[in-house]
Amino acid sequence: xxxxxxxxxxxxxxxxxxxxxxxxxxxxxxxxxxxxxxxxxxxxxxxxxxxxxxxxxxxxxxxxxxxxxxxxxxxxxxxxxxxxxxxxxxxxxxxxxxxxxxxxxxxxxxxxxxxxxxxxxxxxxxxxxxxxxxxxxxxxxxxxxxxxxxxxxxxxxxxxxxxxxxxxxxxxxxxxxxxxxxxxxxxxxxxxxxxxxxxxxx
Amino acid sequence: xxxxxxxxxxxxxxxxxxxxxxxxxxxxxxxxxxxxxxxxxxxxxxxxxxxxxxxxxxxxxxxxxxxxxxxxxxxxxxxxxxxxxxxxxxxxxxxxxxxxxxxxxxxxxxxxxxxxxxxxxxxxxxxxxxxxxxxxxxxxxxxxxxxxxxxxxxxxxxxxxxxxxxxxxxxxxxxxxxxxxxxxxxxxxxxxxxxxxxxxxxxxxxxxxxxxxxxxxxxxxxxxxxxxxxxxxxxxxxxxxxxxxxxxxxxx
Numbered sequence: 001x002x003x004x005x006x007x008x009x010x011x012x013x014x015x016x017x018x019x020x021x022x023x024x025x026x027x028x029x030x031x032x033x034x035x036x037x038x039x040x041x042x043x044x045x046x047x048x049x050x051x052x053x054x055x056x057x058x059x060x061x062x063x064x065x066x067x068x069x070x071x072x073x074x075x076x077x078x079x080x081x082x083x084x085x086x087x088x089x090x091x092x093x094x095x096x097x098x099x100x101x102x103x104x105x106x107x108x109x110x111x112x113x114x115x116x117x118x119x120x121x122x123x124x125x126x127x128x129x130x131x132x133x134x135x136x137x138x139x140x141x142x143x144x145x146x147x148x149x150x151x152x153x154x155x156x157x158x159x160x161x162x163x164x165x166x167x168x169x170x171x172x173x174x175x176x177x178x179x180x181x182x183x184x185x186x187x188x189x190x191x192x193x194x195x196x197x198x199x200x201x202x
Numbered sequence: 203x204x205x206x207x208x209x210x211x212x213x214x215x216x217x218x219x220x221x222x223x224x225x226x227x228x229x230x231x232x233x234x235x236x237x238x239x240x241x242x243x244x245x246x247x248x249x250x251x252x253x254x255x256x257x258x259x260x261x262x263x264x265x266x267x268x269x270x271x272x273x274x275x276x277x278x279x280x281x282x283x284x285x286x287x288x289x290x291x292x293x294x295x296x297x298x299x300x301x302x303x304x305x306x307x308x309x310x311x312x313x314x315x316x317x318x319x320x321x322x323x324x325x326x327x328x329x330x331x332x333x334x335x336x337x338x339x340x341x342x343x344x345x346x347x348x349x350x351x352x353x354x355x356x357x358x359x360x361x362x363x364x365x366x367x368x369x370x371x372x373x374x375x376x377x378x379x380x381x382x383x384x385x386x387x388x389x390x391x392x393x394x395x396x397x398x399x400x401x402x403x404x405x406x407x408x409x410x411x412x413x414x415x416x417x418x419x420x421x422x423x424x425x426x427x428x429x430x431x432x433x434x435x436x437x438x439x440x441x442x443x444x445x446x447x448x449x450x451x452x453x454x
Contacts, residue, residue, distance in 0.1 A: 012296055012301070014273075014297060014299060015273065015277075015299065015301065018273060018274050018277075018299065019277050021274075022274065022275075022277070047324065048324060113204075116398055116399060116400055116423070117398075118325070118326055118369070119205075120205075120326055120369070120370075120400065121205040121206060121208055121248075121400075121423075121424075122205065122206040122208065122248055122453045123204075123205055123206070142206060142453035142454075144278070144279060146326045163204075163205070184277060185277060185278055185279050185301065186277070186278070187243060187277060187278045190277060191277055
Protein backbone atom coordinates (compact mmCIF):
# COMPACT_ATOMS: atom_id res chain seq x y z
CA UNK A 1 0.00 0.00 0.00
CA UNK A 2 1.25 3.47 -0.87
CA UNK A 3 0.38 6.56 1.13
CA UNK A 4 0.48 9.89 -0.61
CA UNK A 5 1.19 13.11 1.27
CA UNK A 6 0.13 16.20 -0.64
CA UNK A 7 2.72 18.94 -0.96
CA UNK A 8 1.29 22.11 -2.49
CA UNK A 9 4.39 24.08 -1.63
CA UNK A 10 3.39 25.94 1.51
CA UNK A 11 2.99 23.44 4.25
CA UNK A 12 5.43 21.57 6.40
CA UNK A 13 4.62 18.09 5.22
CA UNK A 14 7.80 16.53 6.49
CA UNK A 15 6.63 15.82 10.02
CA UNK A 16 3.55 13.99 8.72
CA UNK A 17 5.65 11.97 6.27
CA UNK A 18 8.17 11.14 8.98
CA UNK A 19 5.49 10.01 11.42
CA UNK A 20 3.90 7.74 8.80
CA UNK A 21 7.30 6.34 7.85
CA UNK A 22 8.11 5.62 11.49
CA UNK A 23 5.02 3.39 11.46
CA UNK A 24 6.44 1.42 8.55
CA UNK A 25 4.44 3.04 5.72
CA UNK A 26 5.70 3.72 2.23
CA UNK A 27 5.16 7.41 1.68
CA UNK A 28 5.14 9.29 -1.62
CA UNK A 29 5.06 13.05 -1.90
CA UNK A 30 2.24 14.17 -4.20
CA UNK A 31 3.15 17.52 -5.74
CA UNK A 32 1.94 17.17 -9.33
CA UNK A 33 -1.40 15.99 -10.80
CA UNK A 34 0.05 12.79 -12.27
CA UNK A 35 1.29 11.55 -8.90
CA UNK A 36 -2.25 10.93 -7.61
CA UNK A 37 -2.61 7.79 -9.74
CA UNK A 38 -0.25 5.46 -7.89
CA UNK A 39 -1.63 6.37 -4.46
CA UNK A 40 -3.87 4.13 -2.35
CA UNK A 41 -4.51 6.51 0.53
CA UNK A 42 -4.10 10.25 0.73
CA UNK A 43 -3.02 12.58 3.54
CA UNK A 44 -3.48 16.33 3.20
CA UNK A 45 -1.59 18.28 5.85
CA UNK A 46 -2.46 21.94 5.65
CA UNK A 47 -0.80 25.03 6.98
CA UNK A 48 -1.27 28.72 6.47
CA UNK A 49 -4.48 30.32 5.24
CA UNK A 50 -7.29 28.77 3.19
CA UNK A 51 -6.89 31.43 0.51
CA UNK A 52 -3.21 30.80 -0.17
CA UNK A 53 -3.75 27.05 0.01
CA UNK A 54 -6.53 27.01 -2.60
CA UNK A 55 -4.55 29.40 -4.78
CA UNK A 56 -1.48 27.15 -4.67
CA UNK A 57 -3.59 24.06 -5.42
CA UNK A 58 -4.96 25.86 -8.48
CA UNK A 59 -1.49 26.95 -9.59
CA UNK A 60 -0.23 23.37 -9.37
CA UNK A 61 -3.40 22.08 -11.11
CA UNK A 62 -4.08 19.71 -8.26
CA UNK A 63 -7.69 20.70 -7.48
CA UNK A 64 -9.32 18.25 -9.89
CA UNK A 65 -7.18 15.19 -9.06
CA UNK A 66 -7.55 16.05 -5.37
CA UNK A 67 -11.36 16.17 -5.62
CA UNK A 68 -11.32 12.88 -7.54
CA UNK A 69 -9.15 11.26 -4.88
CA UNK A 70 -11.35 12.61 -2.08
CA UNK A 71 -14.32 10.88 -3.73
CA UNK A 72 -12.63 7.53 -4.14
CA UNK A 73 -9.73 6.93 -1.72
CA UNK A 74 -9.30 6.91 2.05
CA UNK A 75 -8.48 10.52 2.78
CA UNK A 76 -7.06 12.18 5.89
CA UNK A 77 -7.09 15.97 6.11
CA UNK A 78 -5.09 17.59 8.90
CA UNK A 79 -5.64 21.10 10.30
CA UNK A 80 -6.15 23.31 7.21
CA UNK A 81 -6.73 19.97 5.48
CA UNK A 82 -9.97 19.79 7.49
CA UNK A 83 -10.98 23.41 6.93
CA UNK A 84 -10.50 23.34 3.18
CA UNK A 85 -13.16 20.60 2.87
CA UNK A 86 -15.85 23.13 3.82
CA UNK A 87 -17.65 25.58 1.53
CA UNK A 88 -16.03 28.74 2.82
CA UNK A 89 -14.00 30.37 5.56
CA UNK A 90 -14.08 33.77 7.28
CA UNK A 91 -10.33 33.74 6.76
CA UNK A 92 -10.42 34.27 3.01
CA UNK A 93 -12.52 35.13 -0.02
CA UNK A 94 -11.34 32.03 -1.81
CA UNK A 95 -13.93 29.23 -1.64
CA UNK A 96 -13.15 25.87 -0.09
CA UNK A 97 -13.57 22.51 -1.79
CA UNK A 98 -17.20 22.24 -0.69
CA UNK A 99 -17.00 18.54 0.14
CA UNK A 100 -18.47 19.10 3.62
CA UNK A 101 -21.38 21.48 4.13
CA UNK A 102 -20.77 24.49 6.33
CA UNK A 103 -18.28 27.23 6.91
CA UNK A 104 -15.15 27.93 8.93
CA UNK A 105 -15.20 30.76 11.45
CA UNK A 106 -12.74 32.51 13.75
CA UNK A 107 -12.60 30.98 17.26
CA UNK A 108 -15.20 32.70 19.45
CA UNK A 109 -14.40 33.59 23.05
CA UNK A 110 -17.97 32.97 24.21
CA UNK A 111 -17.36 33.30 27.96
CA UNK A 112 -14.79 36.09 27.72
CA UNK A 113 -12.00 33.89 29.02
CA UNK A 114 -9.39 36.24 27.59
CA UNK A 115 -8.31 33.53 25.20
CA UNK A 116 -4.98 33.50 23.50
CA UNK A 117 -5.33 33.03 19.76
CA UNK A 118 -4.05 30.94 17.97
CA UNK A 119 -5.28 28.00 20.00
CA UNK A 120 -1.86 26.44 20.42
CA UNK A 121 -1.08 23.51 22.64
CA UNK A 122 -2.54 20.31 24.05
CA UNK A 123 -6.27 20.04 24.49
CA UNK A 124 -8.87 17.35 25.19
CA UNK A 125 -10.61 15.50 22.41
CA UNK A 126 -14.09 14.31 23.31
CA UNK A 127 -15.32 11.35 21.32
CA UNK A 128 -18.96 11.97 20.28
CA UNK A 129 -19.31 9.16 17.77
CA UNK A 130 -17.46 5.85 17.63
CA UNK A 131 -15.05 5.55 14.73
CA UNK A 132 -12.39 3.09 13.60
CA UNK A 133 -9.73 5.79 13.62
CA UNK A 134 -10.20 6.22 17.37
CA UNK A 135 -10.08 2.52 18.14
CA UNK A 136 -7.76 1.91 21.09
CA UNK A 137 -7.85 5.61 21.98
CA UNK A 138 -9.70 6.57 25.14
CA UNK A 139 -12.13 9.45 25.44
CA UNK A 140 -10.76 12.88 26.39
CA UNK A 141 -7.15 12.29 25.45
CA UNK A 142 -4.87 15.21 24.71
CA UNK A 143 -3.96 16.07 21.13
CA UNK A 144 -1.85 18.95 19.83
CA UNK A 145 -3.55 21.94 18.18
CA UNK A 146 -2.33 25.04 16.32
CA UNK A 147 -5.07 27.10 14.65
CA UNK A 148 -7.18 30.26 14.81
CA UNK A 149 -10.22 29.15 12.82
CA UNK A 150 -12.70 26.34 13.46
CA UNK A 151 -15.70 24.45 12.21
CA UNK A 152 -18.31 25.16 14.89
CA UNK A 153 -20.55 22.28 13.94
CA UNK A 154 -21.29 19.69 11.29
CA UNK A 155 -23.39 16.55 11.10
CA UNK A 156 -20.19 14.69 10.24
CA UNK A 157 -18.55 15.51 13.58
CA UNK A 158 -16.71 12.64 15.31
CA UNK A 159 -15.01 14.49 18.16
CA UNK A 160 -15.35 17.91 19.73
CA UNK A 161 -12.98 20.09 21.72
CA UNK A 162 -13.56 23.16 23.84
CA UNK A 163 -11.56 26.34 23.41
CA UNK A 164 -13.60 29.50 23.74
CA UNK A 165 -16.40 27.53 22.14
CA UNK A 166 -17.18 23.89 21.40
CA UNK A 167 -15.74 23.09 17.99
CA UNK A 168 -15.31 20.13 15.66
CA UNK A 169 -11.90 18.57 16.35
CA UNK A 170 -12.48 15.76 13.87
CA UNK A 171 -15.07 14.67 11.34
CA UNK A 172 -15.77 11.84 8.97
CA UNK A 173 -17.96 11.16 5.97
CA UNK A 174 -17.58 7.79 4.26
CA UNK A 175 -13.96 7.61 3.04
CA UNK A 176 -13.11 11.08 4.36
CA UNK A 177 -11.61 11.73 7.77
CA UNK A 178 -10.27 15.07 8.91
CA UNK A 179 -8.76 16.41 12.11
CA UNK A 180 -8.26 19.91 13.41
CA UNK A 181 -5.47 18.58 15.67
CA UNK A 182 -2.07 17.41 14.49
CA UNK A 183 -1.80 13.65 15.05
CA UNK A 184 1.80 13.77 13.80
CA UNK A 185 2.67 16.02 16.75
CA UNK A 186 0.50 14.36 19.39
CA UNK A 187 3.03 11.86 20.70
CA UNK A 188 2.14 8.23 21.22
CA UNK A 189 -1.63 8.75 20.93
CA UNK A 190 -1.19 10.64 17.68
CA UNK A 191 0.87 7.78 16.27
CA UNK A 192 -1.85 5.33 17.35
CA UNK A 193 -4.38 7.44 15.43
CA UNK A 194 -2.18 7.46 12.30
CA UNK A 195 -1.69 3.73 12.60
CA UNK A 196 -5.48 3.38 12.63
CA UNK A 197 -5.62 5.44 9.43
CA UNK A 198 -2.99 3.22 7.80
CA UNK A 199 -5.09 0.18 8.73
CA UNK A 200 -8.42 1.82 7.89
CA UNK A 201 -10.61 -0.32 5.67
CA UNK A 202 -13.68 1.22 4.13
CA UNK B 203 -11.39 22.82 30.10
CA UNK B 204 -8.42 24.80 29.04
CA UNK B 205 -5.06 24.20 27.49
CA UNK B 206 -2.61 22.02 29.35
CA UNK B 207 0.38 23.74 30.92
CA UNK B 208 3.27 22.66 28.74
CA UNK B 209 6.42 21.17 30.21
CA UNK B 210 9.35 21.66 27.86
CA UNK B 211 12.68 20.01 28.55
CA UNK B 212 15.46 21.93 26.86
CA UNK B 213 18.53 20.41 25.32
CA UNK B 214 21.45 22.81 25.23
CA UNK B 215 23.52 21.43 22.40
CA UNK B 216 27.02 22.18 21.23
CA UNK B 217 28.75 20.28 18.45
CA UNK B 218 26.06 17.61 18.42
CA UNK B 219 26.24 16.91 22.17
CA UNK B 220 24.02 17.97 25.04
CA UNK B 221 25.84 20.33 27.38
CA UNK B 222 24.84 22.24 30.48
CA UNK B 223 26.27 25.39 31.97
CA UNK B 224 25.55 27.45 35.06
CA UNK B 225 24.85 31.16 34.68
CA UNK B 226 25.69 30.85 30.98
CA UNK B 227 29.20 29.52 31.84
CA UNK B 228 31.00 26.29 32.87
CA UNK B 229 29.95 23.91 30.14
CA UNK B 230 29.80 20.16 30.86
CA UNK B 231 28.97 17.28 28.51
CA UNK B 232 25.64 15.59 29.18
CA UNK B 233 24.96 13.08 26.39
CA UNK B 234 23.37 12.41 23.01
CA UNK B 235 20.53 14.80 22.03
CA UNK B 236 18.27 12.30 20.22
CA UNK B 237 18.50 9.79 23.06
CA UNK B 238 17.64 12.51 25.55
CA UNK B 239 14.73 13.74 23.41
CA UNK B 240 13.32 10.22 23.13
CA UNK B 241 13.57 9.73 26.86
CA UNK B 242 11.75 13.03 27.49
CA UNK B 243 9.01 12.10 25.03
CA UNK B 244 8.50 8.79 26.83
CA UNK B 245 8.39 10.60 30.17
CA UNK B 246 5.60 12.91 29.04
CA UNK B 247 7.31 16.03 27.73
CA UNK B 248 4.82 18.25 25.87
CA UNK B 249 7.45 19.71 23.57
CA UNK B 250 11.16 19.45 23.03
CA UNK B 251 13.40 22.47 22.72
CA UNK B 252 16.92 22.37 21.41
CA UNK B 253 19.17 25.38 21.73
CA UNK B 254 22.39 25.20 19.81
CA UNK B 255 24.58 27.32 22.02
CA UNK B 256 27.22 29.30 20.17
CA UNK B 257 26.10 27.77 16.89
CA UNK B 258 28.37 29.05 14.18
CA UNK B 259 28.25 28.75 10.44
CA UNK B 260 30.84 25.93 10.50
CA UNK B 261 28.76 23.94 12.93
CA UNK B 262 25.52 24.35 10.99
CA UNK B 263 25.73 20.93 9.35
CA UNK B 264 26.09 19.27 12.76
CA UNK B 265 23.02 21.14 13.97
CA UNK B 266 21.01 20.01 10.94
CA UNK B 267 22.00 16.38 11.52
CA UNK B 268 20.98 16.62 15.17
CA UNK B 269 17.63 18.20 14.24
CA UNK B 270 16.94 15.48 11.68
CA UNK B 271 17.87 12.77 14.12
CA UNK B 272 15.52 14.12 16.82
CA UNK B 273 12.66 14.82 14.38
CA UNK B 274 12.67 11.30 12.96
CA UNK B 275 12.28 9.77 16.41
CA UNK B 276 10.18 12.18 18.43
CA UNK B 277 6.62 13.14 17.42
CA UNK B 278 5.80 16.08 19.63
CA UNK B 279 6.36 19.77 18.83
CA UNK B 280 10.03 20.56 18.44
CA UNK B 281 11.61 24.01 18.71
CA UNK B 282 15.14 24.75 17.56
CA UNK B 283 17.15 27.86 18.37
CA UNK B 284 20.68 29.16 18.23
CA UNK B 285 22.50 31.18 15.61
CA UNK B 286 19.48 31.74 13.35
CA UNK B 287 20.19 34.77 11.20
CA UNK B 288 18.06 34.57 8.07
CA UNK B 289 14.94 33.16 6.44
CA UNK B 290 17.25 30.66 4.79
CA UNK B 291 18.38 29.37 8.20
CA UNK B 292 14.74 29.08 9.29
CA UNK B 293 13.76 27.31 6.12
CA UNK B 294 16.56 24.80 6.52
CA UNK B 295 15.65 24.03 10.14
CA UNK B 296 11.94 23.64 9.37
CA UNK B 297 12.74 21.36 6.45
CA UNK B 298 14.99 19.31 8.71
CA UNK B 299 12.12 18.70 11.10
CA UNK B 300 11.82 21.65 13.47
CA UNK B 301 8.23 22.83 14.04
CA UNK B 302 9.23 26.18 15.48
CA UNK B 303 12.37 28.25 15.57
CA UNK B 304 13.55 30.35 18.45
CA UNK B 305 15.27 33.61 17.55
CA UNK B 306 17.22 35.74 19.99
CA UNK B 307 20.17 37.98 19.04
CA UNK B 308 19.24 38.22 15.35
CA UNK B 309 15.84 39.62 16.26
CA UNK B 310 17.52 42.36 18.29
CA UNK B 311 19.91 43.23 15.47
CA UNK B 312 17.26 42.85 12.78
CA UNK B 313 13.64 43.01 14.03
CA UNK B 314 12.44 42.65 10.42
CA UNK B 315 13.51 39.02 10.56
CA UNK B 316 10.57 38.35 12.93
CA UNK B 317 8.19 40.19 10.59
CA UNK B 318 9.38 38.33 7.52
CA UNK B 319 9.57 34.92 9.19
CA UNK B 320 6.11 35.30 10.69
CA UNK B 321 4.67 36.29 7.32
CA UNK B 322 6.35 33.40 5.56
CA UNK B 323 5.85 30.58 8.05
CA UNK B 324 3.13 31.82 10.41
CA UNK B 325 3.35 33.26 13.91
CA UNK B 326 2.96 29.82 15.49
CA UNK B 327 6.35 28.96 14.06
CA UNK B 328 8.28 31.89 15.51
CA UNK B 329 9.44 32.03 19.11
CA UNK B 330 11.15 35.19 20.29
CA UNK B 331 13.75 34.20 22.87
CA UNK B 332 14.92 36.85 25.31
CA UNK B 333 17.72 36.74 27.90
CA UNK B 334 17.00 39.23 30.67
CA UNK B 335 18.73 40.47 33.81
CA UNK B 336 17.05 42.51 36.51
CA UNK B 337 18.24 46.02 37.27
CA UNK B 338 16.14 47.59 40.01
CA UNK B 339 12.56 47.63 38.82
CA UNK B 340 13.25 46.74 35.22
CA UNK B 341 14.82 43.91 33.29
CA UNK B 342 17.47 44.56 30.66
CA UNK B 343 17.81 42.48 27.54
CA UNK B 344 21.17 40.84 26.82
CA UNK B 345 22.26 39.64 23.41
CA UNK B 346 24.86 37.16 22.12
CA UNK B 347 24.11 34.44 24.64
CA UNK B 348 24.01 36.82 27.57
CA UNK B 349 27.32 38.49 26.79
CA UNK B 350 26.21 41.95 25.66
CA UNK B 351 23.88 44.31 27.47
CA UNK B 352 21.46 46.11 25.16
CA UNK B 353 19.31 49.22 25.62
CA UNK B 354 16.14 47.17 25.48
CA UNK B 355 13.69 46.69 28.33
CA UNK B 356 12.67 43.01 28.41
CA UNK B 357 8.92 43.54 28.88
CA UNK B 358 8.85 46.25 26.20
CA UNK B 359 10.87 44.09 23.82
CA UNK B 360 8.54 41.14 24.35
CA UNK B 361 5.56 43.38 23.53
CA UNK B 362 7.32 44.65 20.44
CA UNK B 363 8.09 41.05 19.46
CA UNK B 364 4.42 40.19 19.71
CA UNK B 365 3.55 43.14 17.47
CA UNK B 366 6.23 42.12 14.98
CA UNK B 367 4.64 38.70 14.66
CA UNK B 368 6.22 36.36 17.20
CA UNK B 369 3.87 33.59 18.31
CA UNK B 370 5.46 32.94 21.69
CA UNK B 371 7.97 34.51 24.05
CA UNK B 372 10.67 32.37 25.63
CA UNK B 373 12.02 34.46 28.49
CA UNK B 374 15.14 33.34 30.33
CA UNK B 375 16.05 35.04 33.55
CA UNK B 376 19.85 35.27 33.58
CA UNK B 377 19.78 35.99 37.31
CA UNK B 378 18.03 32.70 37.94
CA UNK B 379 19.39 30.46 35.21
CA UNK B 380 21.31 27.53 36.67
CA UNK B 381 20.85 28.69 40.28
CA UNK B 382 17.96 26.32 41.11
CA UNK B 383 16.51 29.06 43.31
CA UNK B 384 13.12 29.39 41.59
CA UNK B 385 11.80 31.26 38.57
CA UNK B 386 11.71 35.05 38.33
CA UNK B 387 7.96 35.14 38.88
CA UNK B 388 7.77 38.95 38.98
CA UNK B 389 9.15 39.07 35.46
CA UNK B 390 6.69 36.47 34.17
CA UNK B 391 3.71 38.07 35.88
CA UNK B 392 4.60 41.37 34.19
CA UNK B 393 4.90 39.63 30.84
CA UNK B 394 1.62 37.78 31.14
CA UNK B 395 -0.14 41.00 32.05
CA UNK B 396 1.23 42.72 28.96
CA UNK B 397 1.07 40.00 26.34
CA UNK B 398 -1.62 38.07 24.51
CA UNK B 399 0.74 35.38 23.21
CA UNK B 400 2.00 32.47 25.35
CA UNK B 401 4.95 32.98 27.66
CA UNK B 402 7.48 30.23 28.28
CA UNK B 403 9.33 30.67 31.56
CA UNK B 404 12.94 29.54 31.75
CA UNK B 405 15.71 29.70 34.31
CA UNK B 406 15.81 28.80 37.96
CA UNK B 407 13.92 25.52 38.30
CA UNK B 408 15.29 23.55 41.24
CA UNK B 409 12.42 22.34 43.41
CA UNK B 410 8.99 21.09 42.47
CA UNK B 411 7.25 24.10 43.97
CA UNK B 412 9.34 26.45 41.82
CA UNK B 413 7.63 25.10 38.71
CA UNK B 414 4.18 25.30 40.27
CA UNK B 415 4.83 28.87 41.41
CA UNK B 416 5.90 29.96 37.92
CA UNK B 417 2.42 29.00 36.70
CA UNK B 418 0.53 30.12 39.81
CA UNK B 419 2.33 33.40 40.45
CA UNK B 420 4.10 34.01 37.16
CA UNK B 421 1.07 32.94 35.07
CA UNK B 422 3.44 31.19 32.66
CA UNK B 423 1.82 29.14 29.88
CA UNK B 424 4.76 26.78 29.62
CA UNK B 425 7.81 25.88 31.65
CA UNK B 426 11.21 25.22 30.18
CA UNK B 427 14.02 23.57 32.11
CA UNK B 428 17.19 21.73 31.28
CA UNK B 429 19.28 20.33 34.12
CA UNK B 430 16.55 19.23 36.54
CA UNK B 431 15.12 16.98 33.86
CA UNK B 432 18.43 16.00 32.40
CA UNK B 433 19.90 14.80 35.66
CA UNK B 434 16.54 13.31 36.67
CA UNK B 435 16.39 15.45 39.78
CA UNK B 436 12.68 16.01 39.19
CA UNK B 437 10.60 13.94 36.79
CA UNK B 438 8.21 15.53 34.28
CA UNK B 439 5.45 13.36 35.72
CA UNK B 440 6.02 14.74 39.23
CA UNK B 441 5.82 18.30 37.92
CA UNK B 442 2.52 17.52 36.20
CA UNK B 443 1.09 15.80 39.27
CA UNK B 444 2.00 18.84 41.37
CA UNK B 445 0.36 21.19 38.85
CA UNK B 446 -2.74 19.01 38.71
CA UNK B 447 -3.04 19.10 42.51
CA UNK B 448 -3.16 22.89 42.23
CA UNK B 449 -6.00 22.65 39.73
CA UNK B 450 -4.05 23.24 36.53
CA UNK B 451 -4.77 21.26 33.39
CA UNK B 452 -1.94 18.91 32.43
CA UNK B 453 -1.53 16.16 29.88
CA UNK B 454 -0.53 12.67 30.99
